[in-house]
Amino acid sequence: MEKAPGVITVNEKWCKGCGICIAFCPAKVFTAREDGKPVVTNPDACTRCGLCELRCPDFAISLGGKSHGE
Amino acid sequence: MANDRRAQLLSGNEACVRGALAAGVRFFAGYPITPSTEIAEGLAAALPKVGGTFIQMEDEIASMGAVIGASLAGVKAMTATSGPGFSLKQENIGFAAMAEVPCVIVDVQRYGPSTGLPTSPAQGDIMQARWGTHGDHPIIALMPASVRETFDLTVEAFNLAEELRTPVILLLDEIVGHMRERVELPPDESVHVVNRTKPVEDPETFQPYKPGPNLVPPMPAFGDGYHFHVTGLAHDESGFPTGRGQDADRLVRRLHAKIQNRKPPVARAEEWQLEDAEIVVVAAGSVARSARAAVREARVRGIKAGLLRPITAWPFPENEVREAARRAAAMIVPELNLGQIVREVERVSGGETKIVPLNRIDAELITPAEILERIQEVAAHVD
Amino acid sequence: MSIEELLERYTRRDKLPHIWCPGCGNGIIMGAVIRALDQAGVDQKKTVIVSGIGCSSRAPGYMKFDTLHTTHGRALAYATGVKLARPELKVVVLTGDGDCAAIGGNHLIHAARRNIDLTVVVFNNDIYGMTGGQYSPLTPQGSYATTAPYGTVDRNFDLCELVKAAGGTYVARGTTYHTRMLIDLISAGLGHKGFSFIEVVSQCPMYYGRKNKLASAVAMLEWQKEHAVPVKAAAKLTPEQLKGKFVIGELHREEAPEYTEVYAEVVARARGEEK
Structure with missing residues (x-):
């Protein structure tokens, strides 16, 4: 898992491809791959709201950096 | 609670209370059932005086669960019941055997099966004590024959539970529980009391189910900073379930061996x-x-x-x-x-x-x- | 705190990834519990997490605390023993709808009645997941399960009403969709002195969703979004308008004497009388 601040990363080993992050991202940052796992295709739209991290059942998404949300 | 040396008239159930206190009991959870109720009543009065806790739970199952929880939090814990309640406690007794949680279960045997004759004596729970919970669990059960021996074996029940990290059953029967005899109890300070061995390892490298020389793992209490996991699932020395048959085999054989190999023998x-x-x-x-x-x-x-x-x-x-x-x-x-x-x-x-x-x-x-x-x-x- | 820091501090990372199915709500709730524990500032060394049996009850195994995975339905009984023996410990119970409302229902109402200082988080996925999809006391009446091939006959509990009636002093309901609110509700429960209870409406896409025309986690979260009504909004609606919906947020809070504190007074009284 990369840890560059401010860059959304998906831990592919943990991601089970449920699609929650893709469906509910308010900024439509993710796109589904063929296997259903998310790819960050629109990073500039990210508002760092943090909902993808909070709703990921597999702890597989990281916004990167320390601050998000509030 | 100071015992005086004068002879006194006590019932077996009362002697059990005195023995538990001498052994250092600090927690009792139970549910009223004849002919064991005097044990709960005695400890309801006595435990607060020594800073311990008594609770009457909503049922027999809950009582056994609370006893295990209290023991894991580091205090000596017990319950008392009779046939029907003993049946209800069995699943959690198996948990205590598997997770190696010291505790004492008193079963004042009464006539069964079922509700039977609640105030009449029987010795019908000897096999239930051995095989009451499912699976190949080890168990210790002590059977006193007098009021004084009830005191002594209650102390021994706690000592064995603490030393071997195992549930110990004290099998009274209605006669021993209710008969009154003149007994002279030893002063508390002369009673030999065993406490569980605590770990000395660094919490970071601690393996909670790694056995000591006597095959018994040292036992931390919740809140001691060890962050350990306790489960009724078959587990390895880390305490976590592995799902591997050979780990389960090693664990269950050790549970038996720690009791069988103990010197001097537990059996007597x-x-x-x-x-x-x-x-x-x-x-x-x-x-x-x-x-x-x-x-x-x-x-x-x-x-x-x-x-x-x-x-x-x-x-x-x-x-x-x-x-x-x-x-x-x-x-x-x-x-x-x-x-x-x-x-x-x-x-x-x-x-x-x-x-x-x-x-x-x-x-x-x-x-x-x-x-x-x-x-x-x-x-x-x-x- | 970043997710990496949260995982490092509060989870047993070597046990992850977890065993739960794709889209299962358990991971979301466990994440919310960890964030709430952090937000409430609990002392990790003095916190015990207790669970029963079922999918949700595997959560403590992933959490770096003193953790106790008990027998089916009995988490609250074990937790009561832990708390009474060492009242200074924070004791959190993670349980499922079957574990807590069926086999453990008696312990639930009595723990609430005592107002003992435990924080209970119910992972309500409307189904027994571990055994493959049988109906629970929270399965909505008429829905399908492997043991209800023609639809459930049983009426389902409103667990929050039950706990409130039994004497629980903090009662809340959240969802896995409204994750931020959920963290706040759990955090408030952790801060409350007394029996605090948080029901989390969650999703089991594998065994509930597939049988009930909610074929994915996404569909189930959409359903939550459409059917959850926040407390304040619900207050303005008629029972007719609320039909088929469920209310989320803090549903009940009161101050009442806490069990271990009252028992401490018993100890003082018993010792005083002895003098």
């Missing part, structure tokens, strides 16, 4: 007039009292009788029984059930001697006269 029996005995009466709990009187009377009449009294129902005192069987012409096994101890005697004696059961299930105790009569009948046939 009292031998009385056994050196030259041709007829050996094997009796435990309240029945052993009648058996002792019968043996004494038989000796007066010139019959070489003796008494072998299992103090531990489990582990069964196999060596003692086997040795006695080798020398005796016959063994008589009186018990307040349709034959539970006798099965063990038969198994252990391996056909070395004639075995004669004597069973009573009419809610009355077995009298010395009945046992004497059986001794005389057997004596007439063995020569």
Whole structure:
């Protein structure tokens, strides 16, 4: 898992491809791959709201950096 | 709570309370049930005085769960019940065996099956004590025969539980629980008390189920900073479930071995007039009292009788029984059930001697006269 | 705190990834519990997490605390023993709808009645997941399960009403969709002195969703979004308008004497009388 601040990363080993992050991202940052796992295709739209991290059942998404949300 | 040295009149249940306090009990959870209730009542009054906690839970199952929780939080914990409640506690007793949680369960046996005769004596739970919970669990069960011995074995129950990290059952029967005897209890400071061994390792590298030299893992308490996991699932030395059969095999074999290999042996029996005995009466709990009187009377009449009294129902005192069987012409096994101890005697004696059961299930105790009569009948046939 | 820091501090990372199915709500709730524990500032060394049996009850195994995975339905009984023996410990119970409302229902109402200081988080996925999809006391009446092939006959509990009636002093309901609110509700429960209870409406896409025309986690979260009504909004609606919906947020809070504190007074009284 990369840890560059401010860059959304998906831990592919943990991601089970449920699609929650893709469906509910308010900024439509993710796109589904063929296997259903998310790819960050629109990073500039990210508002760092943090909902993808909070709703990921597999702890597989990281916004990167320390601050998000509030 | 200071014991004075003067002799006092106590019931077995009251002696159990005193023994538990002398052993350092600090938690009791229970549910009212005849004929064990005096133990709960005694500890409800006594525990707050020593800074301990008493709680009457919503049912027998909850009581057993709370006892295990309290023990994991680091205090000596117990419950007391009778047949129907003992049945309800069994699943959690198995958890205590598997997760190695020290605790004491008192079962004041009453007449069953089912609700049976709630105020009448029986010894029908000997096999339930051994096999009541599912799976191949080890268990220790102690069977006192007097008020003073109830005190002593209550202390020993806690000591064994703490030393071996295992549930220990104290099997009273209604007679021992309710009879009153004049006893002199030892002062608290002279009572030998064992406390569980705590780990000394760094919490970072600590393996909560890595056994010590006696096959028993040192035990931290919740809140000590070890962040350990406790589960009824088969687990490895880390305490986490692995799902591997060989880990389960290693664990369950060790649970048995820690009790079987203990020195001195956990299993023990009292031998009385056994050196030259041709007829050996094997009796435990309240029945052993009648058996002792019968043996004494038989000796007066010139019959070489003796008494072998299992103090531990489990582990069964196999060596003692086997040795006695080798020398005796016959063994008589009186018990307040349709034959539970006798099965063990038969198994252990391996056909070395004639075995004669004597069973009573009419809610009355077995009298010395009945046992004497059986001794005389057997004596007439063995020569 | 970043997710990496949260995982490092509060989870047993070597046990992850977890065993739960794709889209299962358990991971979301466990994440919310961890964030709430952090937000409430609990002392990790003095916190015990207790669970029963079922999918949700595996959560403590992933959490770096003193953790106790008990027998089915009995988490609250074990937790009561832990708390009574050492009242200074924070005790959190993670349980499922079957574990807590069926086999453990008696313990639930009595723990609530005592107002003992435990925080209970119910992972309500409307189904027994571990055994493959049988109906629970929270399965909505008429829905399908492997043991209800023609639809459930049983009426389902409103667990929050039950706990409130039994004497629980903090009662809330959240969802896995409204994750931020959920963290706040759990955090408030952790801060409350007394029996705090948070029901989390969650999703089991594998065994509930597939049988009930909610074929994915996404569809189930959409359903939550459409059917959850926040407390304030619900207050303005008629029972007719609320039909088929469920209310989320803090549903009940009151101050009442806490069990271990009252028992401490018993100890003082018993010792005073002895003098």
